[in-house]
Amino acid sequence: MQLNFTECADAVFVKSYPEYFPSLYDDCAADGSLDSTLIAEETYIRSISGRYGLFTRQLEPVLAGARALLKNKPLLRYANLLGRAMSDRGRFLQTADKVAIPWKGEPDPAFDFASLLAMLPMMDDTAALLRAHHLPERYIRGVFREFEACVNIFELRFGRPAVDQTYFGWLQHFIDATIIRFGELNFERRYFPSYAVALKNKTTDETAVLPYNARMHREGMILGSAGYTDDGGAYDAAFTESDAFYAGFPCDGMGFCSGKPACYPKSEWVTALMPGDPVLSIHIPRGAKLGGNAGDDSYAEALEVLGCCFPEFQPKAMICCSWLMDKRIDAICGGAPNIVNFQKPYHTFPLLSAGKEIFSFVFIKPFERFEDLPEDTRLMRALKKRCLDGGCIHAFGGLFLLRARGDV
16 A cells, blocks of 8 residues: 555654655655665665765664665655755755654664665765865865764764764755864854854954844843843843944953943944854864864864865854853863863854753763763863752854955
8 A cells, every 4th residue: 555645754753844745755656766775775875885985884784774774665765755855955955944854762773774874865966066166085075974973973872873863954064065174173164143243443453242132141141041041130232333333232251241332433343243144163073182273273274275165155254152162161170271272262152052062062971860970081070060069061152253365
């Protein structure tokens, strides 16, 4: 009996999908692609993996997942539907937040790898895109290494290799090659969200960072962040502009909004970064070295290569949104020189933060009580104590401005 879309989705535990998925399912059924076994065939997987260096350590688990997928017709159909949907990048990305992958609450090789196998037909297009921009092959290989890296991290966290909903979403950036690794860091080409505004003094090059129309807790954090939920004394940190002035609430050296309104004469200040401007967003891979010149070297390498390969993209700033931007870490840890070194060039500003960002990054395995957190490093011990004492580490934003190409 032929399964319709709803029956197929129910069979693979999918409850959320874009409106166009049922009609796309029917189109795939009509042209025969819904029942294609290509993405689960061993020769195809080995060919794609060998071509781009996708899998080394995880090749056998991926192949085991593929064999299991061949035995689950509804799941194979939904994987093929996902693949067809992902092939139309514009349409897919517009509704990606509604795409739920097939997933079970228990280990199952077919479900664990169905979404990853659905991505394999995208690899040739990703490579072609990067080669059209003349990106050197070593960086192209780095883009493809992220697919196995996600499997490895999931295994480290949960004890089995797989790609879940989180990593499925993360890997879309690598299908589109909007994230590329240079040196120790990943660099994402994107546009600055409506977090803040950066002003630059025409004479001194001083930078002032002001939250962009955010509701602030009286202590300078975004209202609603962990530990900053009571609205007594809350205020709107509005950024405004007149013919003669910019006005807003500048951030202090720790990244909190000062709560003190300030005016910046246009005769002395210019807007250097506004929401919607192109930026390079920094992501820190697991195991990245942050000490010494690692950051500076990575920034320089990224700007040189991207300037040659993507000259149409001219970022105005580097940004980083991470718990690593919380400048209280140094005091909390009694010294964190590598983190402080990484923070050094950034002007920080508050974000809406749940205060849980260190979990899955520092403490990567699931836990039930703070008492159960490991104490393998000095950082872990300090952050565990912070949690046990009722505190947390927040994510902050950070930015530093870049000179326009051609400026001296």
